[in-house]
Amino acid sequence: MTLVVYPGTFDPLTLGHQDVVQRVAAHHEAVIVAVSDSRKSTLFTLAERLDMAKAILTGLANVRVMHFTGLVTEFARQQGAGLIVRGLRDASDFDYERRMASLNRTLLPAIDTHFVIPDDRYQSITGTLVREIALLGGDVSPFVSPVVLAALQQKYRERRSPAAPAP
Numbered sequence: 001m002t003l004v005v006y007p008g009t010f011d012p013l014t015l016g017h018q019d020v021v022q023r024v025a026a027h028h029e030a031v032i033v034a035v036s037d038s039r040k041s042t043l044f045t046l047a048e049r050l051d052m053a054k055a056i057l058t059g060l061a062n063v064r065v066m067h068f069t070g071l072v073t074e075f076a077r078q079q080g081a082g083l084i085v086r087g088l089r090d091a092s093d094f095d096y097e098r099r100m101a102s103l104n105r106t107l108l109p110a111i112d113t114h115f116v117i118p119d120d121r122y123q124s125i126t127g128t129l130v131r132e133i134a135l136l137g138g139d140v141s142p143f144v145s146p147v148v149l150a151a152l153q154q155k156y157r158e159r160r161s162p163a164a165p166a167p
């Protein structure tokens with residue numbers, strides 16, 4: 001059985017991420033979308049990112065959503081995966097991901113890394129840009145699912161609302 005791990009922060013999960021998951025799921029028996037308990041600052045909590053990913057990917061029977069902490073190679077080994085998948089949008093992604101794949105191969109030679117290029121429509125989408133556009137009141141609906149759109153709108157509405165007056 002081919003088990004694939006697709007790791008990321010997914011803050012938030014974009015249509016580009018969804019495209020990569022769908023492409024990988026079509027060619028492998030099982031896919032784990034591994035949501036990182038990231039050390040970097042995120043807009044959404046780990047629980048929120050997991051809930052959104054599960055809601056969005058629920059229709060893909062061979063896809064599971066899990067969280068991980070630490071090295072992705074260790075998580076992949078623990079799960080019995082033989083492959084790590086990473087999405088590539090452009091040359092800068094390739095340069096970074098190539099270095100990470102090389103380091104991962106050094107850490108755990110039994111697990112390979114494959115790169116998947118999302119559909120052209122999604123090549124410019126990043127979670128960072130989606131968050132920034134949403135923060136500034138722009139329409140991010142072409143870049144994210146309705147689940148993520150609603151979560152972004154709620155998150156930024158909460159941040160914009162004035163503090164409740166003191167009693």
